[in-house]
Amino acid sequence: MRYFLIILFLVCSSGFAFSQNGKKVQFVGGARSLNTLAELDSASIPKRSGGYALLDLGIKINPNSNTEVMGMFRINNEYGGFWGGGVNFDVRQLYVRGVANDIFRYQIGNIDYKLTPYTFYNHNQDILTSSIGTLGIREDVFNYETFYSNNTWRQQGASLNFGLEFPKVIKDIEVNSFISRINSSDFNFVLDRFFGGGNVVINKDDNLAIGLNHVSIFDLTGTAKTDNIYTNDVSSITFDYHLVKNKFVYGIDGEYGVSSVSQSESPEDSLTDYFLHARGYMNFNSGLKLSLGILDNGADYRSFGAQSRRVSFNQENNFFNRYVDLTDSTEVLRPVSLFDLYNDPELYDQGISVGLMENNPMISSVLPYGIASFNRQGGYFGIHYDDPKKLIDFNGRVYMLSESRGQGTLALKSFLMTEIVTTIHVEKIWDGKKEFHIQMSHNRQQTSREGEYDFESVDLTTNQINFGIELEVIDDIYLMGNCLKLKATGNDQMPIRNSDDEIINYENFSVDGEESLISSGLKISFSKQSYLAIIHDRFKYRFSQISHEYDFNQSSVVYVLKF
């Protein structure tokens, strides 16, 4: 399998040189300008202004009806740049894709890819609810910057997909495969590391689909002066069986598989475990969807294609990264807050990370690695309602989970997460022509553990509330507002891991405070693809147990154009 993937990579790479004769040319891309004046009350220099204007210019060339070559360049000019100073030129995207022999769909260069939630998937662990209003604009910016769309990870490599149809027994088979290099050799102790895999999805008929999936992160022998080969293999079976009766759909789907992670020079430290996720669902005519699921993810289940987090909390902020501790006038690092997740796209990773990334228990303690979180078992219930009259959308989930293996004790942590997101399109009530949207979301997470000794006890509760509003006051002019609040109280015993991800100690994490953001703004929409927004944010950080409190005010002017 591994050598097949490498051959695929080489064949597809060599094919790149033969696809350059352009006939049809199309320009795509976008432009954005952001200008900010920010004030952090306890920074040594409290006010900062800055911004940038950038242009992403993509050229799509279709040399023939089956081939597309795309190159996108970015010109980024920071405000204050002078005679070319502060101007950066980058290649933002580059790929060639097409269909060979009317059968094989291929893409080489930048590929956005995913397989299944347990093998290769970009889970959204921290921004738990999608927003409207001013936060919606922030999300729009960082989703564009990070290429996060439809839970794919952007890779540099190649993909090859094709399908086969059959007259009898089986309806069709889809085959998908990819290969990418996630780090290069230093010719000494770091080997070339690849990530590749694929799946075969067998659609027996319109009701039953079975998928066989495999991904592997592996080092390529001989690319450095070491024989210590790292491997993370994950294999799974996915299934979906459903029936339709008068547009009422009900069925079950899920994924079951095994994972292993090992290094050839220390086979005794290998980890192998299994995972299981099954869900029954019912989709009603009325737009109501119900689901009931169970999951059992082993404590040693490791799948870094699915467990790579978007944000590691073991990093510094890029903006006001230090501020003054008023108690002793020393400068301290400013911790990454929930507001920073909305405000700074540079905090986000754009690729697979091998090894467990640090999470923030105040933001995601129940499923820190999405549904692919290890050491979790239990069930969940989901309800989703899409109003056919488009008046209201509702999404609710309740997870009741526990650890499958204790950490430092046989007592297990229990987890409860409830999440509700409701969006009301108010203008539908009176058939108004001007848009009026209200969104309310609430995410509550509880972690608890009881034990024989006091130090075993864990009781951490977090509440994340987001209220957003968008009101079209005049044609294409919107008033917007958001109120985002994160409140956390209690304690947890956070594991401290060594470089091999083994737990070596614990840190008592104790907190009682909140973050709050009140944001308001005005958006002038020129078209569906372009708008100008003026936003004012007022942020308060009140987690004094973690770092000292501060207030942060920011005014921004954002212009976005996509073409």
Place this chain on the structure above:
Amino acid sequence: MKKLIYITLCLIVIISSCSKPDEFYDGPNLYDVYGDFEVYTSLQGSQINIDFESGETVYFTCELSKVVNWQLKITGSNSGAEKIITGTSRTLDEEVALWDGSTTNLPIFRVENCNVELSFLTEETDTILTTSVFVTTPKLNDGFVITDFEEGWNPNWSTFVQSGTSMDFGIKLDGTAPQLARYYNMAGVVDWDWLTGMIDFNATAFGETTMPLSNNGDNLYFNAFVYGDPMYPNSRILFRFDEDENLDGTFDITSEDSFGYELIIDWSGWKHVSIKYSDILSANDASGGGLHNPDKLNRVSVLHLADPNSGYAHSAIDYLIFTENEPLRP
């Protein structure tokens, strides 16, 4: 109805296949972390006399009641050399407390008795456990030694010292060398030039026109011990590497590469400096093409520099050595 029964049966099978919780746990026991601090077995070395030169190592053992952050400090009783090992665990053993004779703070260890102290970085206790070991032969470092000055002055070296005041260039034997006994001192006042003095270590000292090094500059490290005098923090040292590209036995600055690595000596005491050979920048505008060819290294020069207006400058060097694959671990 029949299909609904199938689905229900599938769900029951899946649910019943879910595992029971594991009957063991990950990581250290919480009681070992949060319980009372006690020393169960005292600090001991795995052997008393250690011959590091022949590849022997020593490890230290100790068992505690709980996981703590600890620091093991090994101090040479004659040299003052220090090796510091830190960790977080409940027990010290071969895995976490192994000493291969290397040094954290210069000078490096000699044939000497070493005092070993184990302290705990916790407010619960100020206990310090002690033991001692004896180094019968110090660690031998792999690599190509240009000089450690122990053999005295080599007639194939050349030197130039300005005729300033209080000039003190030469090999010293005063008990403060970071490695063995001798080092090279560089000091004086030159109020008309940055250069106070220099020394050339020519390949001819090894009976060759080029030094016997590998041809891969990405894999080769130059290391030296450099002394910073806290009283006179105005010294700079320029290490210059002249290559004989055409292998005619001499270096020609107009057509062959010279690379330079300059240090501003802003520290106090002896410090180990190290740089990958391929990271050293050209000192003559890449006259020889700018490609690093360590196998054609004809000469290593050490220039002692100081601002002419800054007065007396003082620094020293010792143990110039090339290592492969990684920087020197003294």
